[in-house]
Amino acid sequence: MRNNTVDLLQSHRSIRRYTDKPIPKVILEEILTSAQWAPSSHHVQAYSIIVVDDQEIKKILSEVAGSQRYVAECQVFLVFCADFYRLSLASEMWDTEFEVDEVENLLVAGVDTALAAENALIAARSYGLGGVMIGGIRNNPERVKELLGLPNYTIPIMGMCLGYPNQEPWQKPRTPKEVVVHYNQYLPKEKIIEGLELYEEISSDYYKRRTNGARQEGWTKQMAQYLSNPRRVHLKDFIKKQGFNFE
The missing domain is CATH 3.40.109.10 (NADH Oxidase)
Incomplete structure (x- = not known):
């Protein structure tokens, strides 16, 4: 409702x-x-x-x-x-x-x-x-x-x-709820993969339409590229200098 x-x-x-x-x-x-x-x-x-x-x-x-x-x-x-x-x-x-x-x-x-x-x-x-x-x-x-x-x-x-x-x-489509919301236990890997493949199609189509074809990769490819390199590695030292002396 x-x-x-x-x-x-x-x-x-x-x-x-x-x-x-x-x-x-x-x-x-x-x-x-x-x-x-x-x-x-x-x-x-x-x-x-x-x-x-x-x-x-x-x-x-x-x-x-x-x-x-x-x-x-x-x-x-x-x-x-x-x-x-x-x-x-x-x-x-x-x-x-x-x-x-x-x-x-x-x-x-x-x-x-x-x-x-x-x-x-x-x-x-x-x-x-x-x-x-x-x-x-x-x-x-x-x-x-x-x-x-x-x-x-x-x-x-x-x-x-x-x-x-x-x-x-435009409003960006979100990951299918079926692979984000789990009931009682986490979903099996194959179910997650199915949802990711579907989301790749949905998100790829979104970017194609939004950019008139200039951008075509969907969410899973974008995230794979995003997470392929370390990011903001300086934050650990900054946090320690601010007084949080984690080992």
Whole structure:
């Protein structure tokens, strides 16, 4: 049974072109409040949000993110950070040990951050805004840290462009639900392969039509190529320098 919330969720598209219309402050505040009401493991709330509306900072972040011009062109750019700095201060206040060097803590922070970001995007869309997540801020986390004054125990996870849409992009088809949703036990390999082969046909047709034949490879081929090389190997050292001394 469909309703307005389901319609909103299932109509997601990444928006990369925006009008010049500013985002009213009252709406931005509601978006940020909505982000804070995302679920959080053990109520740790291990994230922070940096609101960037300074044009010069957005321009530099655009370059850091791989010359993605929409970072500079959007009305507001949000940077979502995994954040244990605030929690380190809580430990100082009560003179307790700060045992942060566990993979579990990093997972908690990453999940908390992503949930807050998704809440923010859904809230923004409910007000007629559009947005796109930007993982490119992890290209140079040291530069992002310097620009935004990030302290120890913080990691920039993703950015988010927000603005009023000035485009109506096609909606990319998703992986068949039959190979994503499993009941009681994970599906056998052959069933997964069947679904991937079907998705290759569907996604290949999508890209052919969208690009008038200029691009023809489907999702499975794209992902095979994407995962054939290591990516952002510098992040491990950055995370350690930020105070997370994982072995």
